[in-house]
Amino acid sequence: MDFRFSPEHDQIRETVRRHAEAELAPLVRAAEEIESFPRHIFRRWGELGLLGVRYPEADGGAGFDKIADCIVREELSRVCQAFASSWSAHSHLGLWPIWRAGTPDQKARFFRPGLKGERVAGFALSEPDGGSDIRSMRTKAEKVDGGYRINGSKLYITNSPMADFLVLAARTRAELTSDAISLFVVGLPNPGVIVSKLDKEGIRASETGLIHLDDVFVPDDCLLGGSEGTYPVILDSLLENRVGVAANCLGMARAALAASLSYARDRQVRGQPIGRFQAIAHKLADMAADIEAANWLVYYGAWRVDQGTIDAATAAKVKLIASETAVRVSEAAIRIHGGAGIMREYPVGRIHRDALVYVIGEGTSEIQRNLIARGLGI
Numbered sequence: 588m589d590f591r592f593s594p595e596h597d598q599i600r601e602t603v604r605r606h607a608e609a610e611l612a613p614l615v616r617a618a619e620e621i622e623s624f625p626r627h628i629f630r631r632w633g634e635l636g637l638l639g640v641r642y643p644e645a646d647g648g649a650g651f652d653k654i655a656d657c658i659v660r661e662e663l664s665r666v667c668q669a670f671a672s673s674w675s676a677h678s679h680l681g682l683w684p685i686w687r688a689g690t691p692d693q694k695a696r697f698f699r700p701g702l703k704g705e706r707v708a709g710f711a712l713s714e715p716d717g718g719s720d721i722r723s724m725r726t727k728a729e730k731v732d733g734g735y736r737i738n739g740s741k742l743y744i745t746n747s748p749m750a751d752f753l754v755l756a757a758r759t760r761a762e763l764t765s766d767a768i769s770l771f772v773v774g775l776p777n778p779g780v781i782v783s784k785l786d787k788e789g790i791r792a793s794e795t796g797l798i799h800l801d802d803v804f805v806p807d808d809c810l811l812g813g814s815e816g817t818y819p820v821i822l823d824s825l826l827e828n829r830v831g832v833a834a835n836c837l838g839m840a841r842a843a844l845a846a847s848l849s850y851a852r853d854r855q856v857r858g859q860p861i862g863r864f865q866a867i868a869h870k871l872a873d874m875a876a877d878i879e880a881a882n883w884l885v886y887y888g889a890w891r892v893d894q895g896t897i898d899a900a901t902a903a904k905v906k907l908i909a910s911e912t913a914v915r916v917s918e919a920a921i922r923i924h925g926g927a928g929i930m931r932e933y934p935v936g937r938i939h940r941d942a943l944v945y946v947i948g949e950g951t952s953e954i955q956r957n958l959i960a961r962g963l964g965i
């Protein structure tokens with residue numbers, strides 16, 4: 588395989604890196620302290636074309652590929668995973684199903700304004716009774732005259748406390764089969780939809796909510812694509828997004844290594860920089876080797892998405908390796924920093940807390956292993 592980044596990819600990386608360092612980095616500390624996402628960033632991302640990187644120009648996007656999408660994620664996550672998580676929940680999880688399966692009217696009302704950052708999206712799949720087992724979903728949408736009545740709860744939904752609409756999964760038939768699950772685009776605020784913001788240890792500057800749906804009426808034109816049984820759209824979206832969030836993990840791991848290198852050069856113990864101690868140098872070497880391996884796996888996964896050949900087991904391997912790498916590397920970064928690693932003045936504690944979110948979100952590491960094992964035929 589002859590893989591290299593194109594000059595366009597390099598240009599995108601440069602643009603996003605400049606934006607993230609100049610415009611996002613100064614906001615991180617305060618946003619994390621008050622656990623609130625600075626909403627105006629969505630408009631700015633819209634102006635920069637960063638919300639539609641991966642969508643065709645004909646649909647209002649920038650027309651780039653999955654590799655470019657991963658570059659954007661990696662660069663945003665290097666500066667702040669919480670901001671990158673909100674980007675991902677909007678730009679991929681919220682908008683992708685509408686782009687893929689929405690009616691022209693749904694695209695005009697939700698997808699296009701979403702690309703400009705005028706309307707913020709969330710994706711509501713997980714429920715209090717289980718996030719790993721999608722098919723046991725309890726939220727129900729009952730057909731009534733002119734629309735549906737939705738009852739149920741959704742848990743850990745990124746962006747929901749600030750979202751203008753949710754792409755929400757509900758059961759449209761009683762039996763526990765996957766084709767009984769459908770997607771709805773639910774505008775907010777909506778009588779009957781109550782969103783409570785959750786307190787979190789990780790990605791604090793990304794807003795996450797618990798949603799109660801109490802007899803929520805949505806008209807027929809809110810059923811995604813105008814037809815029931817859109818579970819395959821969810822599966823396709825999650826498959827592709829596993830490669831995407833792996834790029835987020837790569838960005839976090841790179842940030843942890845960069846902070847550790849800088850600390851290991853500056854911190855003097857016994858009259859020498861701690862990087863000269865072999866124990867520290869070996870940790871840094873392991874971190875760099877892990878990151879190199881994750882890097883090639885992530886961009887191989889992105890290339891497979893672009894070729895249309897990605898499969899569940901491959902996406903699971905990419906996500907498993909990259910997320911576990913981010914956790915390992917950020918933990919090593921804390922150890923290298925000693926006591927400073929526990930202080931908020933340094934970024935490595937935050938990166939580690941944020942990395943832990945990604946061995947859970949988008950399918951836990953155990954679920955990724957199940958998918959990989961299934962691919963092995965067991």
Ligand SMILES: Cc1cc2nc3c(=O)[nH]c(=O)nc-3n(C[C@H](O)[C@H](O)[C@H](O)COP(=O)(O)OP(=O)(O)OC[C@H]3O[C@@H](n4cnc5c(N)ncnc54)[C@H](O)[C@@H]3O)c2cc1C
Nearest residue numbers: 710711712713717718719743744745947948949950951953
């Ligand atoms: C910060 C954050 C943001 C999130 N954002 C969103 C969002 O925007 N939209 C959304 O829909 N969801 C979101 N989620 C939910 C996330 O996808 C779920 O938390 C995740 O899928 C795990 O589900 P659970 O928390 O219910 O854990 P559970 O399913 O209860 O799992 C608990 C434990 O059991 C293990 N386990 C479960 N089933 C199996 C099995 N079959 N084999 C082996 N082990 C198993 C799990 O690996 C885990 O260790 C978010 C989560 C977090 C933490």
